[in-house]
Amino acid sequence: xxxxxxxxPIVGALIVVLxxxxxxFAPALTSRDPLxxxxxxxxxxxxxxxxxxDFVFGSDALGRDVSSRLLFGARNSLFxxxxxxxxxxxxxxxxxxxxGYIGGRFDALLxxxxxxxQAIPYLILVIAIIAVLGSSIVNLIVVLSLTSWVxxxxxxxxxxxxxxxxxxxxxxxALGAAPxxxxxxxxxPNVLAxxxxxxxxxxxxxxxxxxxxxxxGLGVPSPQPSWGGLIAxxxxxxxxxxxxxxxxxxxxxxxxTGLHLIxxxxx
Amino acid sequence: MLAYILQRLAHGLLVLCGxxxxxxxxxxxxxxxxxxxxxxxxxxxxxEAFRHAAGFDQSLPLQYARFVARVVTGDFGTSLRYREPxxxxxxxxxxxxxxxxxxxxxxxxxxxxxxxxxxxxxxxTWLDIFARALMLLNQSVPNFWLAIVLILIFGVTLRWLPPxxxxxxxxxxxxxxxxxxxPAAIIARVLRANLRDVLRRDYVRTARxxxxxxxxxxxxHALRNVLLPxxxxxxxxxxxxxxxxxxxxxxxxLPGLGRLSVQAISARDVPxxxxxxxxxxxxxxxxxxxxxxxxxxxxxxxxxx
Numbered sequence: 001x002x003x004x005x006x007x008x009p010i011v012g013a014l015i016v017v018l019x020x021x022x023x024x025f026a027p028a029l030t031s032r033d034p035l036x037x038x039x040x041x042x043x044x045x046x047x048x049x050x051x052x053x054d055f056v057f058g059s060d061a062l063g064r065d066v067s068s069r070l071l072f073g074a075r076n077s078l079f080x081x082x083x084x085x086x087x088x089x090x091x092x093x094x095x096x097x098x099x100g101y102i103g104g105r106f107d108a109l110l111x112x113x114x115x116x117x118q119a120i121p122y123l124i125l126v127i128a129i130i131a132v133l134g135s136s137i138v139n140l141i142v143v144l145s146l147t148s149w150v151x152x153x154x155x156x157x158x159x160x161x162x163x164x165x166x167x168x169x170x171x172x173x174a175l176g177a178a179p180x181x182x183x184x185x186x187x188x189p190n191v192l193a194x195x196x197x198x199x200x201x202x203x204x205x206x207x208x209x210x211x212x213x214x215x216x217g218l219g220v221p222s223p224q225p226s227w228g229g230l231i232a233x234x235x236x237x238x239x240x241x242x243x244x245x246x247x248x249x250x251x252x253x254x255x256x257t258g259l260h261l262i263x264x265x266x267x
Numbered sequence: 268m269l270a271y272i273l274q275r276l277a278h279g280l281l282v283l284c285g286x287x288x289x290x291x292x293x294x295x296x297x298x299x300x301x302x303x304x305x306x307x308x309x310x311x312x313x314x315e316a317f318r319h320a321a322g323f324d325q326s327l328p329l330q331y332a333r334f335v336a337r338v339v340t341g342d343f344g345t346s347l348r349y350r351e352p353x354x355x356x357x358x359x360x361x362x363x364x365x366x367x368x369x370x371x372x373x374x375x376x377x378x379x380x381x382x383x384x385x386x387x388x389x390x391x392t393w394l395d396i397f398a399r400a401l402m403l404l405n406q407s408v409p410n411f412w413l414a415i416v417l418i419l420i421f422g423v424t425l426r427w428l429p430p431x432x433x434x435x436x437x438x439x440x441x442x443x444x445x446x447x448x449x450p451a452a453i454i455a456r457v458l459r460a461n462l463r464d465v466l467r468r469d470y471v472r473t474a475r476x477x478x479x480x481x482x483x484x485x486x487x488h489a490l491r492n493v494l495l496p497x498x499x500x501x502x503x504x505x506x507x508x509x510x511x512x513x514x515x516x517x518x519x520x521l522p523g524l525g526r527l528s529v530q531a532i533s534a535r536d537v538p539x540x541x542x543x544x545x546x547x548x549x550x551x552x553x554x555x556x557x558x559x560x561x562x563x564x565x566x567x568x569x570x571x572x
Contacts, residue, residue, distance in 0.1 A: 116285030120548045121506030128544045131532040132297040208409050215411045239423045249412030256407035
């Protein structure tokens, strides 16, 4: 319909690629150790605002370089979000396909589990599990994917239910195709469009969740940098060193905007 | 109607049973509960005695049954940190958290509804473009960061509002904005999409052809049919609102439920966390039940079929 090249997803993709490569090549981009403290250089403003400062994005309360913590923090936050999104997608899509195609008790059981999980607000469920298990990168990935698979499950299940009754699936069944073959070859390709749309949406949510947890002190254990942790670090210095919180938050908002711009293209 | 109510009630109960299973599982997720509940230097024989006294040496189904029996009577055990019964502790903090969530909902509706309606009525005008930009921004900016920026602008630079703490009603203004920003964007988005769809329908064209004024067409014919998706989206935002309240408590140093639980985490205060999860989930289930009934009033098709 609309043959015009759309600018929005391109801008979105550029933003995401820029931030992801910043995280990937962090060691090459900065010579400063994100953990190295320099108490003589506490709360230095960004170099643009103060000619005497040699910190691009300023320094924090312990004299650590904000730009280097930002880059290395992106590695932790993005890795966790990527892994959690991947697991949530795999688990949600395969359980949705199975529940929708097999139906019966298996479907009823999984649907009830999804109901229960949706009754507990994400953040509360995540806080509860992290509170008991303790926070580590692996635990964060497990918890975040555990709380996100439901959305995939519901959408894929609903679409599979309709597809199961469609003529081409019936034809395949009449030809004697095995259930796994029907699911993989005939149903899966037809739900992929919705799955891709959901992935961009969920990935954004998962990143925001991961940083929320970091902000509450439940994320990647300190002193390892994470975006949420960086924003929390600066909260007490808002009045005299705004850059510690504001710059990582702006990076996060930029990334989320980029993902939304891409996602809008699929919805 | 009665059958519909009973069916929704049964569903709510089923969900709460599931929640109780998860909450029960929290006792064991962290390893040996007898060790977790006692100080680290407790002698082995005392741990064993406690294990027996607390019933941790019984079979899991039996323990679960006893757990449910306790929960039904409102007994969630004693907080490890405060050495007091947990439920009263949690309930005492609940009103502030609810006030935050509700004021966030008020902000979301006050901002989201006019934004969504106006952007649907006048698509592709500067108003619509502004509204869509605001929606995108609100969905991308994390609420805890928004809170910090709000503090920086209104609390520190302009000094119009208190940057943190709880003095008077004005202290709730910035937290309410923090909580309401994301739901406002989602409400506006859904409203815009639905209203644009409804405005293209035949009955709206008929109403226009009848010579009804624009405002009347929108008010009497279009908005009515958007109420249902609006209720759905509000129901789906409950968790977001509660989560937002927890974040706002952390940023603005407000003594609510979220802060109580986040502080409980460092002490591994499992009974407190359990009560927190159960009370919040119960609340969500109750509000969803209420919304189901509102639904049935708005759309008779639901309970008549």
